[in-house]
Amino acid sequence: MAENRAILYAFWLSSCSWRVRAALHWKRIPFEERPVDIVKKEQQNTEEYRAINPHQKVPALVIDNETLVESMAIVQYLEDTRPEPALTPKSPLQRARMRELCEIVVSGIQPLQNVGLRPQFETTEQYTKFTRYWTDRGLQTLEDMLQKTAGKYCVGDQLTLADLCLLPQLYNAVTRHKLDISKYPTVSKLYESLLKEKVFQETHPQNLKSKI
Amino acid sequence: MAENRAILYAFWLSSCSWRVRAALHWKRIPFEERPVDIVKKEQQNTEEYRAINPHQKVPALVIDNETLVESMAIVQYLEDTRPEPALTPKSPLQRARMRELCEIVVSGIQPLQNVGLRPQFETTEQYTKFTRYWTDRGLQTLEDMLQKTAGKYCVGDQLTLADLCLLPQLYNAVTRHKLDISKYPTVSKLYESLLKEKVFQETHPQNLKSKI
CATH class of the missing domain: 1.20.1050.10 (Glutathione S-transferase Yfyf (Class Pi); Chain A, domain 2)
Structure with a gap:
């Protein structure tokens, strides 16, 4: 099952990371969070992370065999592909x-x-x-x-x-x-x-x- | 018919205004543009414009008897209410x-x-x-x-x-x-x-x- 879980690359204090973490939780999507320390350790600049997100930013989400970046694009993708429970009004x-x-x-x-x-x-x-x-x-x-x-x-x-x-x-x-x-x-x-x-x-x- | 036309409050050099102007044009939505000079005349700070958009920013769009602000919210509203011709991929x-x-x-x-x-x-x-x-x-x-x-x-x-x-x-x-x-x-x-x-x-x- 492990390979079917989404992987969230995120930093604990990043507000954009929290948006995505909350959306995954709300929609009950199984995920594993992998911390990327963008402040003290500057791990966003490592070769390892650049291979995941060349733009060296968090969050990034690996889901459905794709890597998505930009928090609002990610949460709207989750809304498009897993519409319930919804995070968008109907009107x-x-x-x-x-x-x-x-x-x-x-x-x-x-x-x-x-x-x-x-x-x-x-x-x-x-x-x-x-x-x-x-x-x-x-x-x-x-x-x-x-x-x-x-x-x-x-x-x-x-x-x-x-x-x-x-x-x-x-x-x-x-x-x-x-x-x-x-x-x-x-x-x-x-x-x-x-x-x-x-x-x-x-x-x-x-x-x-x-x-x- | 005049009252059925959308009214776009915009500044000619504003990139956010251009996003909305182009979306209206693409979707063939009749509209009238009312210029708000946000640079030299600072018309966004006038009482007249504050009555339209209290946040003193352009663009603002009056459509369907509502005033909408924030360009991405506006263009997505147009996409929701006038889906064709589309501006969003299906997948x-x-x-x-x-x-x-x-x-x-x-x-x-x-x-x-x-x-x-x-x-x-x-x-x-x-x-x-x-x-x-x-x-x-x-x-x-x-x-x-x-x-x-x-x-x-x-x-x-x-x-x-x-x-x-x-x-x-x-x-x-x-x-x-x-x-x-x-x-x-x-x-x-x-x-x-x-x-x-x-x-x-x-x-x-x-x-x-x-x-x-």
């Missing part, structure tokens, strides 16, 4: 609202706070100022949008890809960027409630820390 | 390959070269160095991926969302960032051929410049 408008939220995180926050940006700044202070600015600005936008879309989850009462994007980014905002999210009431409320969801508890980065 | 694996390419542009390049980043840098030189670095690095990744996926278009011989992401970004790379893309043979070849496609000729930013 086109709700899907659009979900994707708006995903995009705010995926293109509006995550790339602008990535650890990979650090070498492009002269000082850690400049890097920190930049990443905190864009994270906070994205959270403001999310708050505005979520006030219109949120129910129990980001879009109504169904857990969707938007929640898979939101929670890992908020976890980074709070723990790594030390941002005060309490000024964003809808965001804060979702952070607290999503953290308690089984899918996030069982895929939480802290569970993986000891394995590094 | 899940090809869809994943398309989405990988989209993500490289949407989260790997576009946010890191945006004009909106300029105020966060002390000098234009620092900003330019940063934006050129990330654009070039993204192009390298695209070249690697496209060598495996491209045919006449980014993914085989069907025009897809990946082409709608790629061409506007390359146009920015060449005209705004003055990057030499000739070192990326597959990227360069696609740039030349996509520029000649009717959908891009008819939605080209230069057609709109005079209307600003």
Whole structure:
């Protein structure tokens, strides 16, 4: 059976890795996680990992005899090939609202706070100022949008890809960027409630820390 | 009939605006474009535009009595509600390959070269160095991926969302960032051929410049 399990190459603190880990868990897809330390050991630059993902990024997922990269492409592939339990609303408008939220995180926050940006700044202070600015600005936008879309989850009462994007980014905002999210009431409320969801508890980065 | 036309709020030089403009054109959806000058006039900050899109970004699309934001959410809504002519391959694996390419542009390049980043840098030189670095690095990744996926278009011989992401970004790379893309043979070849496609000729930013 081992060869039929998906293999997730991921880093415990990577928000993009968490998106995929949570999707695999939600859809009950058997998988094995292989840690790639992209910070201290810089294992993404090894020949061994370059053979898996030439772009030296995490996550990468080996599934159905293919290697997929880019977290949103991966989670949507899982949605296409294993549609139930779903992570996308049925109505086109709700899907659009979900994707708006995903995009705010995926293109509006995550790339602008990535650890990979650090070498492009002269000082850690400049890097920190930049990443905190864009994270906070994205959270403001999310708050505005979520006030219109949120129910129990980001879009109504169904857990969707938007929640898979939101929670890992908020976890980074709070723990790594030390941002005060309490000024964003809808965001804060979702952070607290999503953290308690089984899918996030069982895929939480802290569970993986000891394995590094 | 006028009230049934979609309204696209966009800026002629915005690559995200071009993605949506091209999708509307491809799907033959009647629309009117209303220019929002996000550079010189900073019209995204006016009360009038904030009433349309509180996040002060382009594009925004008013369609089916709703206002949609975030270009990838918009184009996928168009794909969900007006599936033909399609912009997405039918096979899940090809869809994943398309989405990988989209993500490289949407989260790997576009946010890191945006004009909106300029105020966060002390000098234009620092900003330019940063934006050129990330654009070039993204192009390298695209070249690697496209060598495996491209045919006449980014993914085989069907025009897809990946082409709608790629061409506007390359146009920015060449005209705004003055990057030499000739070192990326597959990227360069696609740039030349996509520029000649009717959908891009008819939605080209230069057609709109005079209307600003």
